[in-house]
Amino acid sequence: MIDALGNPQSALVLGGGSDIAVATLEQMAARRLRRVVLAGRNEGSLASAATRVEAAGCDQVATVHFDAVDAAGHDAAISDLFSQHGGFDLVLVAFGVLGDQGQAEVDGDEALRIVQTNFTGAATAMLAASRSLVAQGHGTIVLLSSVAGERARRSNYVYGSSKAGADALAQGLGDALHGSGVHVMIVRPGFVRSKMTEGMAPAPMSAQPAEVASAIVRGLEKRAEVVYVPSKLRYVFAVLRHLPRPIFRRLPL
Amino acid sequence: MTGPFGTEEVQLVTGWGRTAATAAKHLAPETSDDVRKALLHSEGHVIPRGLGRSYGDTAQSAGGTVVDCTGLDAVRLVDVAGGKVTVAAGVSLDALMRTLVPLGLFVPVTPGTRHVTVGGAIASDIHGKNHHHDGSFCDYVESMVLDLPDGRRLHLTPEDDAFWATAGGLGLTGVVVEATLRMRPITTSSMVVDSWRAADLDACMADLEASDAAHRYSVAWIDCLATGARLGRSVITCGDHAEVDDLAPRQRSHPLAFDPHSLLQAPQVAPPGLMNRATVRAFNEVWFRKAPRRRHRSVERISTYFHPLDGVRGWNRLYGPRGFLQHQSLVPFGQEEALRSIIERLAASGCASFLAVLKRFGPANAGHLSFPMPGWTLALDLPIGPPALGPMLDALDELVVAAGGRVYLAKDSRMKAELVPQMYPRLESWRAVQRELDPGGRLRSDQSQRLQLLP
Numbered sequence: 292m293i294d295a296l297g298n299p300q301s302a303l304v305l306g307g308g309s310d311i312a313v314a315t316l317e318q319m320a321a322r323r324l325r326r327v328v329l330a331g332r333n334e335g336s337l338a339s340a341a342t343r344v345e346a347a348g349c350d351q352v353a354t355v356h357f358d359a360v361d362a363a364g365h366d367a368a369i370s371d372l373f374s375q376h377g378g379f380d381l382v383l384v385a386f387g388v389l390g391d392q393g394q395a396e397v398d399g400d401e402a403l404r405i406v407q408t409n410f411t412g413a414a415t416a417m418l419a420a421s422r423s424l425v426a427q428g429h430g431t432i433v434l435l436s437s438v439a440g441e442r443a444r445r446s447n448y449v450y451g452s453s454k455a456g457a458d459a460l461a462q463g464l465g466d467a468l469h470g471s472g473v474h475v476m477i478v479r480p481g482f483v484r485s486k487m488t489e490g491m492a493p494a495p496m497s498a499q500p501a502e503v504a505s506a507i508v509r510g511l512e513k514r515a516e517v518v519y520v521p522s523k524l525r526y527v528f529a530v531l532r533h534l535p536r537p538i539f540r541r542l543p544l
Numbered sequence: 545m546t547g548p549f550g551t552e553e554v555q556l557v558t559g560w561g562r563t564a565a566t567a568a569k570h571l572a573p574e575t576s577d578d579v580r581k582a583l584l585h586s587e588g589h590v591i592p593r594g595l596g597r598s599y600g601d602t603a604q605s606a607g608g609t610v611v612d613c614t615g616l617d618a619v620r621l622v623d624v625a626g627g628k629v630t631v632a633a634g635v636s637l638d639a640l641m642r643t644l645v646p647l648g649l650f651v652p653v654t655p656g657t658r659h660v661t662v663g664g665a666i667a668s669d670i671h672g673k674n675h676h677h678d679g680s681f682c683d684y685v686e687s688m689v690l691d692l693p694d695g696r697r698l699h700l701t702p703e704d705d706a707f708w709a710t711a712g713g714l715g716l717t718g719v720v721v722e723a724t725l726r727m728r729p730i731t732t733s734s735m736v737v738d739s740w741r742a743a744d745l746d747a748c749m750a751d752l753e754a755s756d757a758a759h760r761y762s763v764a765w766i767d768c769l770a771t772g773a774r775l776g777r778s779v780i781t782c783g784d785h786a787e788v789d790d791l792a793p794r795q796r797s798h799p800l801a802f803d804p805h806s807l808l809q810a811p812q813v814a815p816p817g818l819m820n821r822a823t824v825r826a827f828n829e830v831w832f833r834k835a836p837r838r839r840h841r842s843v844e845r846i847s848t849y850f851h852p853l854d855g856v857r858g859w860n861r862l863y864g865p866r867g868f869l870q871h872q873s874l875v876p877f878g879q880e881e882a883l884r885s886i887i888e889r890l891a892a893s894g895c896a897s898f899l900a901v902l903k904r905f906g907p908a909n910a911g912h913l914s915f916p917m918p919g920w921t922l923a924l925d926l927p928i929g930p931p932a933l934g935p936m937l938d939a940l941d942e943l944v945v946a947a948g949g950r951v952y953l954a955k956d957s958r959m960k961a962e963l964v965p966q967m968y969p970r971l972e973s974w975r976a977v978q979r980e981l982d983p984g985g986r987l988r989s990d991q992s993q994r995l996q997l998l999p
Contacts, residue, residue, distance in 0.1 A: 292994035295563035295600060295869045295957035296934045300994065322934065323960070428607030429566035429990075470556055472567035472606060509931060513866060 292380060293431065297511035298323040299380035303372060305357060305416050306386025308336030310485035311435060313343050314504035315383065320347035322508070328376055330357030330368075331386065336486075359386040359412035360404070365419045373423040381511075382420040384413055384434045387454075389487050395449040402449050409453035414460050421464055421473060429472040433507060434461040438479045438519070441528040444544045465516060476510055478503065479528075480520040496521055557604040560597050560860050562867035563928060563957055566606035566990055574615040576632070576691065576721035582611055583693045583719065589988035590693065592719040594664030595636060597657060599870040600957025601990035602714055603664075608988065611719055613663050619643055620722070627727045628686065633663030633720040638854075645802035645846070649727040650785070652684035656901075658804075658851050663720040668954035669712035669914040672850070673761040673783070676906040680916050682711035683909050689722040693986035697721075702910070709977035712914035714953060716992055717981045732799040734786040735761075735849040740839040741832065745776025745884060749920070752904055755782045761849075767828040768900040768924065769821070771891045776884070778902065779835040783849055790843055804847035806857040816864035819927045824896035863927050869957045871937055872923040874905065874915065875949035882947035883920050886940050890924065893936040897924040912974035915952040923955070934958070953991070961996045971997075 293299050300323050304312045307329025316327055327349050331337045337354040345352050353376075357368060373379065390405035417432055424430035439447055440454030458477055465475030480503050482494035503520045510518035519525040531539070555570040571586065573579045583590060589608030596603060604610060616634035623629070624647050631640065637651050638658035644650070653665075653672045660670065666688065671680040690698045690710060698718070700707040710717045738759070742748035748764050755762045759782035766778040788799050795801075853859050860868070875882045883902075890897060901923045908917035926933060941963055944951060950967035951959055965971050978987075978998065985998070992998050 292566075292601065292606070292990045293564050294994060295561060295867070295928065298934070298958070425567075426607060428568055428605075429564075470567075472556055472565055512928070512931075512934070 293429065293511075294323060297508075297514060299431065299511070300324060301326040301376070301379045302381040302383060303328045303330065303369075303376075303379040303420070304383045304385055305330050306359065306384065306435075307331040307354065307357075308333050308340050309385040309435070310487075310500040311480070311483060311503045312383055312385035313340045314500035315507050316344045316349065317347040318501075318504045318508050320344060320349045325349055326351040326376070327353070328372060328379070329354045330372070332356070332358050359408045359416070362407070362411045362415040365412070365415040369416065369419040370423055373427070378423070378427045378430075380430055382424065382430065382432045384416055384420075384432065386412065387435065387487070389447075390450055392447050392449055405449050406453045409450065410456035413457035417457075417461060417464055417475075421468060424473040425468065425471050431474045431476060431511060432461070432464070433476045433478060433511075434458070436461065436477050436479050438481050438524050438528050441479070442532050442539070445540060446544060474514060476507075476515055477517045478507055478510070478520065479517065479524070481524050483520075496524060496527070555610075557593075557610055558867070559600045559602060559604065559957065561599040561869045561957055562860060562863070563869060564601055564990070566601070566604050568605050568607065569609040570612060571609055572612045572615050576616065576689070579611065579613070579616070579691050579719050579721055580695060580697065582609070583691060583986075584695050590986055591989040592663060592667070592715045594634065594661030594667075595659050597660050597664065598668065599955045601994065602668075602954055604990045605988055606990055613661060613719065613721075616663075616721060622647070624649065627729055628724060629727060630722065630724045631662055632722055633666075634661050636661050637665065641802060641846070644727060645730070645733050646800045648730055648800055650730045650846070652678060652726060652728050653681040654850050656851060657854055658847070659854065662723050662725070666711060666720050666723060667713060667715045669909070669911045669916075670954070671905070671916050673763045673903060675916055676756050676762065676904045677760045679906060679909060680911075680914060682708075682911055682914070684726045685711070686724040686726060688720050688724070690718040690981075691721050692718045692981055693984055705977050706981060708910040709912050709974050709981070711909070711911035713911075713974065713978070714913065714991065714997070715989065716987045716997065717978055718987065730785045730800070731788055732786045732791055733802040733846050734791060734795070734799075735783040735844050735846060736786045736790050736841065737781055737783045737844050737849055738839055738841050739779060739781040739835055741835050741837055742776075742778045742780055744774060745778075745887060748776050748778040748780065748902065749880060751780050752902070755780070756904060758782070760784050762903065764902045765831065766887065766900040766902050766922075767832055768887060768890050768897040769825050769828055775891060776887055777832060779832060781849075783844075786843055792843070802846065804845070804851070804854065806855055808856045810856055810858040810861045812861065814862050814864050816866055817929065819863050819868070819896070819898055821894065821896040824898045827898065866928040868925060868927045870923060870925050870955040871940065872915075872921060872952040872955045873940065873944045873949060874917065874919050874921040874952070875944060875947040876917065876919040879919070879947035879949065882943050882949070883922065885943050886922060889936065889939060889943070893930075893932050895926055895930050895933050895936055897926050900924050912970040912977070913953065913968055915950065915954070917950075919949060921952075953995070956991070956995070959995065961994065964995050964997065975999075
């Protein structure tokens with residue numbers, strides 16, 4: 292159960308190898324988290340994530356194969372996980388691909404991979420999780436979104452629009468679930484130094500996975516609906532979102 | 545919608561602290577037969593609920609059924625001469641006082657609010673300011689009727705193990721539908737109250753200890769923001785039931801008049817952060833300054849003395865949308881240093897506790913999970929919000945456990961499950977009785993899940 296301070300005791304992580312997910316679980320393990328299922332595609336990164344989460348103090352950690360792109364299979368996969376494991380307090384939707392913007396502009400397969408993972412997969416996974424959570428009468432969905440979804444930018448609009456779609460779905464889902472005992476929290480980090488951004492030059496106001504993790508733990512305590520990391524990005528993007536197109540398109544973003 | 549056992553709908557449920565809401569089917573039986581049918585025919589997990597004054601998740605059951613017992617509100621039998629009443633379990637202490645105080649009978653134990661049911665009072669084995677003198681609520685229960693999920697109906701007396709598993713059993717042993725209570729005879733509805741300031745924690749503890757024998761009721765309010773030499777500065781109030789001679793002449797013609805009412809209602813929506821360090825500090829200063837410097841005697845109404853917060857309806861909403869929690873701990877006598885560390889730790893943390901209350905407990909009863917035992921109990925009301933709150937409370941729990949003490953489960957909303965067996969050494973014996981009463985494992989609350997009370 293989630294306690295009065297928003298701490299979960301059990302979590303299902305979709306995209307269990309994610310650096311942000313592991314950092315979040317490590318911080319939660321120091322509080323009340325004991326039981327974790329890490330679901331993902333890459334067995335190697337799931338195994339090393341499991342080792343870290345166990346070392347942080349979770350005594351029941353399992354890994355399971357889960358493919359974010361297999362949207363048609365999400366309903367069955369997620370409801371099976373809920374019944375096998377006796378439910379979860381938290382579902383963390385952490386999978387996502389950055390993709391290659393240039394490639395996506397010339398190759399439909401790359402664009403499809405980005406959109407299917409970040410939007411279609413996130414949509415079906417969140418909706419499937421929400422049904423199981425409503426049936427158990429409580430729980431939280433956390434979506435790792437991105438400030439890139441706030442406004443599509445020239446440099447990564449395929450990724451940005453896929454995140455915008457998932458983000459919008461999570462907002463609507465959160466409103467639909469109001470009063471059901473199920474809470475949806477959207478996390479919008481800026482540039483995070485992680486596996487996903489390896490080799491890229493960090494953008495201004497970049498964050499470490501541990502900072503995103505702290506913001507998630509704190510957001511759950513406050514029952515926040517949207518969390519920015521770092522928090523000042525909320526104001527930066529409030530401005531960027533409203534810039535006139537001719538100016539926005541000339542910005543080096 | 546109306547089902548076969550009264551109204552039935554899915555509702556979001558929280559405790560008094562308004563945290564960790566979960567959804568459950570809400571059944572509102574009006575008779576004990578309805579309760580039996582509700583238990584037999586509902587599916588999944590079930591937990592009884594009274595007036596929802598437990599602070600945390602004691603009386604909620606996510607995805608299951610919450611049996612709202614407040615419709616069981618019949619006062620069945622009043623034996624004024626013998627000082628006994630038999631009531632349905634949903635009768636509130638408020639209703640009981642309104643009925644019985646004018647007849648010269650008072651509830652044997654009252655908490656800080658009148659708005660708890662008799663069933664809830666049994667399930668939490670509640671205590672009051674008179675614990676050092678009179679014990680806790682279940683010490684005054686002569687018998688009770690307990691409905692079990694499989695349809696059995698038990699008539700229990702203090703001779704039965706199941707009675708003491710149910711006393712303080714958090715509703716997890718069955719639904720109490722009726723109880724017979726021994727009441728306390730009184731001659732007036734007023735209290736003679738002595739109040740005075742204590743400059744620091746040592747003075748406070750010494751004064752409380754010295755008052756034990758002389759007064760039936762005693763309590764200290766502590767300013768938990770005071771530090772250094774003023775650490776533990778407090779206001780002590782000791783009370784006893786007034787005799788007719790104690791009353792002002794014009795009150796003597798109606799010595800048992802009792803008609804408390806709320807003067808104020810808290811707003812439906814309060815801004816977050818209203819109860820912050822600055823407002824609590826200001827309140828604490830005023831509260832301390834307005835108390836008499838030296839011992840002062842006054843005559844107060846029962847409601848003013850025992851239930852000041854009942855004067856503001858829905859005061860829990862003042863803590864804003866994030867809600868609040870109460871941490872009530874107990875350390876045995878001889879562990880006064882642990883108590884001091886707790887108050888120091890709290891004062892240093894920057895978390896502001898509005899109305900911290902300290903009192904002394906007398907002997908424990910046979911309740912397997914009953915909270916009281918000889919020692920000091922400290923209750924802290926804390927708003928959710930400061931990032932330091934969670935780690936600070938975890939540290940307090942460690943101090944409490946190391947001192948051989950415990951945290952009150954009826955108030956808990958965030959404790960570590962691992963600590964429960966250390967705090968409640970009779971947990972295993974309680975579990976054994978619980979299994980006999982509920983072999984199907986139907987009774988379950990969010991708290992029992994969270995604290996793994998029923999493995």
